[in-house]
Structures are given as structure tokens and as C-alpha cells.
Amino acid sequence: MALEKQEQRPAAEKGEHIVARHLIEDDSIKEEKNLVIDGVDVSGRWNTFILSRVDSEFDRSFFREIKDTVVGSRINRCWQCGMCTASCTVTPLYRRFNPRAFIYMMQLGNLKELKKYIDVAWRCVGCYKCSQRCPKQVNPAEMMEALGLVIKKYFPEEVHSKLKVDEDVKKIYDDMIIGHGRLDLAKLHTSAMQKTGRTKELLGKIERDAIFKMAKDGRAFSILRLGKPHNWSRSKEAIENYLKNLNTIENGGTGV
Amino acid sequence: MSENILVVGGGPAGLNAAVMLSELGVNVALVERDSFLGGNPKKFKYKFLFPDMQPADNVIGELIKKAEAGGGIKVYYSSEISDFKENGKKFDVTLKSADGSEKKTFDSVIVATGFEHFDPARDAKYSYQLFDDVIDIKDLERMMGENNFVRPSNGKPPKKIAFILCVGSRDRHVGNQYCSRVCCTVSVKQAIELREHFPDCEAYIFYMDIRTYGFFEDLYWQAMEEYDVQIVKGRIAEITSGPDNTVICKGEDTLLRGPFEIPFDMVVLASGMEGGPQSPEISSKLGIELDEHGFLKPENITLSPFKSNKPGIFLAGACTGPKAISDSITEGAAAAMNAYTYAVKNR
Numbered sequence: 001m002a003l004e005k006q007e008q009r010p011a012a013e014k015g016e017h018i019v020a021r022h023l024i025e026d027d028s029i030k031e032e033k034n035l036v037i038d039g040v041d042v043s044g045r046w047n048t049f050i051l052s053r054v055d056s057e058f059d060r061s062f063f064r065e066i067k068d069t070v071v072g073s074r075i076n077r078c079w080q081c082g083m084c085t086a087s088c089t090v091t092p093l094y095r096r097f098n099p100r101a102f103i104y105m106m107q108l109g110n111l112k113e114l115k116k117y118i119d120v121a122w123r124c125v126g127c128y129k130c131s132q133r134c135p136k137q138v139n140p141a142e143m144m145e146a147l148g149l150v151i152k153k154y155f156p157e158e159v160h161s162k163l164k165v166d167e168d169v170k171k172i173y174d175d176m177i178i179g180h181g182r183l184d185l186a187k188l189h190t191s192a193m194q195k196t197g198r199t200k201e202l203l204g205k206i207e208r209d210a211i212f213k214m215a216k217d218g219r220a221f222s223i224l225r226l227g228k229p230h231n232w233s234r235s236k237e238a239i240e241n242y243l244k245n246l247n248t249i250e251n252g253g254t255g256v
Numbered sequence: 257m258s259e260n261i262l263v264v265g266g267g268p269a270g271l272n273a274a275v276m277l278s279e280l281g282v283n284v285a286l287v288e289r290d291s292f293l294g295g296n297p298k299k300f301k302y303k304f305l306f307p308d309m310q311p312a313d314n315v316i317g318e319l320i321k322k323a324e325a326g327g328g329i330k331v332y333y334s335s336e337i338s339d340f341k342e343n344g345k346k347f348d349v350t351l352k353s354a355d356g357s358e359k360k361t362f363d364s365v366i367v368a369t370g371f372e373h374f375d376p377a378r379d380a381k382y383s384y385q386l387f388d389d390v391i392d393i394k395d396l397e398r399m400m401g402e403n404n405f406v407r408p409s410n411g412k413p414p415k416k417i418a419f420i421l422c423v424g425s426r427d428r429h430v431g432n433q434y435c436s437r438v439c440c441t442v443s444v445k446q447a448i449e450l451r452e453h454f455p456d457c458e459a460y461i462f463y464m465d466i467r468t469y470g471f472f473e474d475l476y477w478q479a480m481e482e483y484d485v486q487i488v489k490g491r492i493a494e495i496t497s498g499p500d501n502t503v504i505c506k507g508e509d510t511l512l513r514g515p516f517e518i519p520f521d522m523v524v525l526a527s528g529m530e531g532g533p534q535s536p537e538i539s540s541k542l543g544i545e546l547d548e549h550g551f552l553k554p555e556n557i558t559l560s561p562f563k564s565n566k567p568g569i570f571l572a573g574a575c576t577g578p579k580a581i582s583d584s585i586t587e588g589a590a591a592a593m594n595a596y597t598y599a600v601k602n603r
């Protein structure tokens with residue numbers, strides 16, 4: 001069957017002849033303005049094709065590609081328990097940012113699915129809470145870096161058009177990560193309680209008792225001991241310099 | 257002259273080994289570090305046992321009665337091995353108790369020193385002992401055993417309870433990669449008991465896998481089909497305090513894709529089994545091998561799970577890894593058979 005494709009029709013009109021059009025995603029409709037099959041002109045409503053809605057393969061080549069990167073080398077360990085997503089700093093802000101689900105999509109090479117999340121996929125703030133919790137030591141924080149690499153490689157145009165700096169994330173990043181080298185859990189906790197209108201509980205009996213018990217059995221000190229990463233002042237300086245340069249470039253209009 | 261065999265540990269495995277040996281006419285010394293027999297089931301007052309919910313007394317009480325009936329068994333309560341030496345094919349052992357020390361020679365030895373419950377306070381994310389209403393499955397067994405099945409914080413019946421599986425098991429951070437085998441079944445069993453006791457109380461089980469292997473699966477089906485226990489797929493990453501004296505479980509519903517923070521008025525952690533401090537202690541005292549999980553290592557895990565690497569020293573029960581009471585009792589009998597054969601051969 002010889003298919004002579006011509007000029008793609010604009011997406012807005014895509015699939016206008018399909019009954020229950022709302023059930024089908026744009027990406028699943030293939031349609032040409034003028035199409036000739038085996039010499040017969042099938043322009044008009046006959047050239048609308050709907051791709052199968054059933055996935056017909058797991059693409060392991062993609063999995064191997066990720067596994068070969070330094071940051072993605074532990075992709076084979078993940079068993080989808082969800083502890084990373086549950087402890088993630090960003091997920092409560094962006095429910096669609098889901099480290100566990102992203103890792104699964106990468107494991108199965110489901111780029112079609114990953115593509116839907118380009119706008120949020122890069123939002124990891126690198127707090128490493130997920131890696132601290134992950135029972136398999138997948139190091140999901142670094143898997144998010146692998147994700148970034150993948151997206152940049154396979155969807156360069158979408159990345160360019162969809163990424164915008166977000167004020168919420170930027171603030172968390174500036175205040176905590178740059179300031180302390182890690183997220184300040186006490187501060188996060190306090191602000192979460194404030195946001196949900198539960199400030200009173202901060203000094204309630206349960207919280208006080210918990211603090212007392214944690215001080216007594218040493219857990220509080222092990223948390224305090226986390227401290228800043230070793231020699232953080234130098235890393236901090238480097239990051240600040242980098243950001244300054246970045247701003248200069250952005251303001252100069254050259255883009256990154 | 258009859259054989260002398262030493263059994264270390266008076267839990268289900270050690271008890272059954274001792275009882276079997278005494279039926280063969282052997283003189284058994286049963287050494288137990290606690291002041292009572294029955295092991296963990298007795299210590300934590302297990303009331304009804306999986307898989308068939310029979311009263312624990314049917315099993316544990318029965319074994320204790322036989323062991324304490326005299327016969328060929330001499331029980332050393334609150335005792336331990338203070339000295340252990342090989343003497344040819346036999347063993348010279350000093351047993352120490354409050355009454356003093358006693359030196360004896362044994363033809364063979366059975367180690368049945370069992371397991372310890374994982375202490376959930378070691379994994380800070382679960383806030384165990386920080387909030388009164390966060391307990392674990394052994395605490396709940398004991399509460400039910402003492403007919404004191406209420407919220408620890410206020411003495412009232414719970415209205416909404418969460419079970420969290422795999423606490424202290426299958427987690428590289430706590431150092432235990434293995435599955436503790438019984439905690440899934442214990443949890444569904446307890447959920448059933450809870451719903452029977454408090455029909456108004458909702459029960460949820462947070463799981464990654466539910467491993468009610470073999471016939472234990474019946475309880476899992478029963479929990480869902482007869483008791484409306486709801487399962488939610490996702491491991492809990494954090495427990496915090498919530499409003500109105502609740503505790504909040506933070507996790508991800510991995511099927512719906514999305515984080516949740518749900519308040520419960522009671523949380524039960526399915527803490528797993530560990531080799532405990534006794535396993536390395538016994539290992540170095542008797543010169544037998546320890547495995548990479550912190551339990552005692554059988555000579556061949558498939559061919560001879562009841563033998564240690566040292567001739568004449570046999571293993572039974574949860575000291576070689578997590579297992580149910582029926583397996584522990586079976587291994588007690590297997591170790592008894594082997595210890596007896598060894599003793600007779602080297603008489």
C-alpha cells in the first residue's frame with residue numbers, strides 16, 4: 001500500500017468527523033489533508049486514522065539506555081512502592097509530578113506517557129527526601145536527573161516551549177537548598193501547618209510530648225546532626241555564581 | 257543408660273523437640289532464658305493463631321503442659337549457657353541460673369533460640385512510641401490477649417484503623433532485605449478480629465504485596481469478603497500527628513497515582529522478625545555460623561535446614577529465619593530425630 005502523505009492539517013480540526021471525539025487524545029489521531037492510497041485519492045473524512053489505544057510493546061532499549069547512565073544506573077531496583085512520591089517535597093504542589101510513576105514509565109520505555117509530563121517532570125528540587133526513604137535505595141532523586149536527560153534528548157522542542165520558572169519552587173530552592181544545602185524539615189513542617197491552618201497544634205500537647213520523647217531517646221539529635229553538607233559554604237558560593245551568570249545570560253536574551 | 261540431649265530455647269520449636277525426645281526416653285535439659293516457657297507466643301500473649309484462629313492455648317499451652325509434666329525433661333528457667341566446649345563427639349556445657357551453675361555432658365544439642373520482634377522505633381519515619389496510638393502487631397496481640405483492646409491514648413474503641421505492612425522488613429535502610437513471612441497473615445488476622453470486636457471500626461491495610469502464602473490466603477479472602485477490610489496499594493513513608501487526636505499516614509496510592517495524608521485513630525505497624533541479639537551470641541558461644549540476615553545458618557538450607565554447620569548441633573524454629581508456628585514445630589521434630597540419631601551413633 002503506497003501512502004502519499006501531504007500537508008498535515010492543523011490540530012484544532014483534528015478528527016472532527018469522529019463520534020465521541022472527546023474520548024480520543026489528539027496524539028492518537030492521524031489525519032492528512034490530502035491523502036492518496038494506491039493511487040486513489042481519499043481526501044476528506046476517509047483519511048482519519050485512530051492509532052490503537054492498546055500498548056503493544058515494552059521498549060527495553062530505553063531501559064538499557066537509562067541504566068547505562070550514572071544517575072539512572074539503579075533503575076532496575078525500583079519495585080513501585082510509592083515511598084518516594086509519598087515523601088516528595090514537590091508532589092503536594094504538583095500532583096502530576098510523581099517520581100514513582102516516572103520511574104515506571106522509564107522502566108517500560110513508555111515515552112508516549114512521559115511526554116504528557118514534560119511541563120512538570122523537571123521540578124525536582126533535589127531535596128533527597130525520596131532517596132532517604134526509598135527501601136530499595138534506588139536513589140530516586142538521581143533518577144529524576146536521568147528523567148531530565150531523557151526528556152531533553154527525546155523532546156527538545158517541547159522542553160523549550162513548556163518550561164517556565166515557577167515562583168513557588170524557586171523560593172523553596174533559594175531559601176532552603178541554597179541556604180542550608182538541604183531542606184529544613186522543621187521549617188517545612190511549620191509552613192505546612194500554617195498553610196493548613198493548624199498553627200495551634202504546633203505547640204499542642206502531642207507535639208510537645210513528641211519533642212520531649214525524641215530529645216530523650218536521641219532521635220532529635222540524630223536529626224539535628226544532619227546539618228549542612230560538608231563544606232557547604234563553597235558549594236553555596238559556586239551555585240550563587242552560577243545563578244548570577246545564568247541571570248546575566250537570560251537578561252541578555254541569549255537563552256540557555 | 258539413656259542419652260542426654262540439650263535443648264536451648266523453650267518456644268514452640270524447642271518445646272516440641274524436648275517433648276519428642278522425652279517420648280524416645282532421652283534425658284532432656286531444656287534451657288530457657290525467661291522465667292516461663294512458650295517463647296514469643298507466650299510472652300506477647302497471642303490469643304488466637306492463624307491460619308485457623310484456634311486458641312493459642314491449644315498449641316502452646318499443650319506443649320508447655322507436656323514439657324512441664326516431668327518425664328525425661330528437666331527445665332532450667334531463667335538460665336543460660338555460661339560455658340560450652342566440645343569434648344570429642346560430645347559437649348561439655350555449664351548451665352547457669354539463679355540457683356547456681358551446673359556442669360553436664362551432652363551427646364547432642366538443639367538450638368531453638370527463636371527470633372526478636374523488629375523494634376519499629378529504629379525506623380524514625382513510623383513515629384513508634386512518639387504517639388500513643390501508633391502500636392505494632394505484637395502490641396496488638398498482647399492487648400487482645402489481655403482483653404484490653406482500645407485506643408491507648410484515650411481508652412476508647414477505635415473508629416478507623418490502619419495496618420502498615422513490611423515495617424522493618426524488605427527495606428535496605430533498616431538493613432533487613434528479607435520478608436518476615438508471617439506479618440501479612442498476622443495483619444489480616446488481626447483486621448478480622450478487630451472488625452469482629454468493633455463492627456463499626458473501618459480497617460485499611462497499606463501494602464506493597466500481600467504475602468499470605470499457601471493456605472494463609474484463605475484469611476486474606478475472608479478479611480475482604482466477609483469483613484470488608486479495604487486494601488490500599490502503597491507503602492507508608494511517614495506518620496505524623498493529626499487534628500483531633502489522630503495520627504496521619506502519609507503515602508502514595510500507587511494505583512490512583514497520587515499522594516495522600518489520611519488521619520486514623522489508630523495505626524498498627526506490621527513489624528517483622530529479626531535474629532535478635534541471641535543469634536550472634538549463640539553463634540559465637542557454640543561456634544556455629546551466622547547468615548547474612550542475622551539468623552543462624554543451616555548447613556544446607558534446602559537439604560538439611562535443621563542442621564548447623566557443626567556435627568552434633570542442630571537447629572529448629574525461627575532462629576534460622578522467619579516462619580510460622582507449624583513450621584517451627586515441624587523443625588523441632590526434625591531436629592529431635594537428627595539429634596537422637598547422632599547421640600545413638602556416638603554412644
Ligand SMILES: Cc1cc2nc3c(=O)[nH]c(=O)nc-3n(C[C@H](O)[C@H](O)[C@H](O)COP(=O)(O)OP(=O)(O)OC[C@H]3O[C@@H](n4cnc5c(N)ncnc54)[C@H](O)[C@@H]3O)c2cc1C
Binds near residue numbers: 288
Ligand atoms: C506478632 C506475631 C504473631 C504471630 N502469630 C502467629 C500465629 O498466629 N500463628 C503462627 O503459626 N505463627 C505466628 N507467629 C510466628 C511465631 O511467633 C513463630 O513461628 C514462633 O514463635 C517461633 O518459635 P520458636 O520456638 O522458633 O521461637 P520463639 O518463639 O522466639 O522462642 C524462642 C525461645 O528461646 C528463648 N531463648 C532465646 N535465646 C536464648 C538463650 N540464649 N538461652 C536460652 N533461651 C533462649 C527465648 O526466650 C524464647 O523463649 C507470629 C509472629 C508474630 C511476630
Ligand code: SF4
Binds near residue numbers: 084088124125140
Ligand atoms: S529529591 Fe526531587 S523527587 Fe526526591 S523528594 Fe526531593 S523533590 Fe521529590
Ligand code: SF4
Binds near residue numbers: 084103130133137
Ligand atoms: S521509593 Fe524507591 S522503590 Fe519505591 S517507588 Fe520510589 S524509587 Fe521505587
Ligand code: SF4
Binds near residue numbers: 438
Ligand atoms: S509477610 Fe508481608 S508484611 Fe511481612 S515482610 Fe513479608 S510482605 Fe511484608
